Amino acid sequence: MPFDVEVRGLDLLVLDPEETRGQGCRVPVDLDPADPHRPARLEPAPRPAAAGPSASGDPEILFTFDDGPSPSTTPKVLDILAKYKIHAVFFLVGEMVDSQNKKVPALVARMLREGHVIANHTMHHKDLCRVKQDDTAVSDIDDGRDAIEKLTGMKIGWFRTPYGSRCKRVEDLLAERGLTHFHWDLDPQEWKHNDPKKAFDYVTGSLARSSDRNVLLMHDIKTATVKALPEILDWILAENQRRAESKKRPIRIVQAPLLALEQLPKGLAPWTLDVTARITGVRTALAAVLP
Numbered sequence: 198m199p200f201d202v203e204v205r206g207l208d209l210l211v212l213d214p215e216e217t218r219g220q221g222c223r224v225p226v227d228l229d230p231a232d233p234h235r236p237a238r239l240e241p242a243p244r245p246a247a248a249g250p251s252a253s254g255d256p257e258i259l260f261t262f263d264d265g266p267s268p269s270t271t272p273k274v275l276d277i278l279a280k281y282k283i284h285a286v287f288f289l290v291g292e293m294v295d296s297q298n299k300k301v302p303a304l305v306a307r308m309l310r311e312g313h314v315i316a317n318h319t320m321h322h323k324d325l326c327r328v329k330q331d332d333t334a335v336s337d338i339d340d341g342r343d344a345i346e347k348l349t350g351m352k353i354g355w356f357r358t359p360y361g362s363r364c365k366r367v368e369d370l371l372a373e374r375g376l377t378h379f380h381w382d383l384d385p386q387e388w389k390h391n392d393p394k395k396a397f398d399y400v401t402g403s404l405a406r407s408s409d410r411n412v413l414l415m416h417d418i419k420t421a422t423v424k425a426l427p428e429i430l431d432w433i434l435a436e437n438q439r440r441a442e443s444k445k446r447p448i449r450i451v452q453a454p455l456l457a458l459e460q461l462p463k464g465l466a467p468w469t470l471d472v473t474a475r476i477t478g479v480r481t482a483l484a485a486v487l488p
């Protein structure tokens with residue numbers, strides 16, 4: 198059965214730390230140097246290859262959303278993504294998933310049904326480098342994963358550390374679990390200023406200058422995200438029209454399940470796409486469970 202192979206393939210969807218080396222570095226959040234419990238920080242912090250360089254040669258963008266799900270704003274984000282036919286990555290917070298809100302299970306089910314990838318963003322969104330006990334960091338990572346896996350019944354393969362906070366403790370805990378931190382390239386800071394215009398200007402200005410793959414970080418719990426997202430997508434469509442007329446490379450939107458397929462060993466990804474394309478419904482099911 199082909200599906201057996203696909204399911205086994207899920208275990209391989211772990212980003213290889215070897216591939217993350219030598220790709221520049223990223224400034225980690227500032228930690229208080231006077232804090233005696235502060236773990237030693239890696240200097241410089243390796244930049245995790247969340248999505249790697251542009252695979253197509255075109256400037257690329259992957260949409261990722263953190264800190265949800267929120268029954269009030271996440272459905273609006275999903276509506277927008279559906280309208281523009283975009284499949285994103287949602288880094289869920291365990292306590293939001295585990296909340297007593299009866300709308301949450303259906304909301305997470307909708308994410309999967311509509312072909313988004315869901316991932317772990319810890320249980321309580323703690324700064325894993327600043328919590329005093331290692332055990333607190335351990336349980337925040339594992340409890341978040343367990344909450345999502347319990348609700349969905351699927352294996353969660355991607356992880357993003359809150360605040361992008363990096364230190365030896367985080368690196369060690371992720372390495373023990375075969376994970377890497379899924380970082381971002383573009384952070385419009387809408388979670389802080391809640392200004393959709395500012396977010397739009399930052400994202401479109403960055404994309405206009407870019408020739409690489411960009412992982413965009415936004416927050417599906419913020420109204421600024423709901424307002425800025427369609428504006429950004431309309432800008433990409435218009436910009437690609439302009440680029441087509443001047444024969445410039447278009448901005449390509451990376452679909453999250455296809456990014457998961459890129460992580461499969463060479464040969465398996467084309468085979469998977471080929472075999473699932475021939476069986477009605479399987480491709481959608483596959484997109485829903487990857488990684």
Ligand SMILES: [Zn+2]
Pocket residue numbers: 263264318322359360
């Ligand atoms: Zn977050």
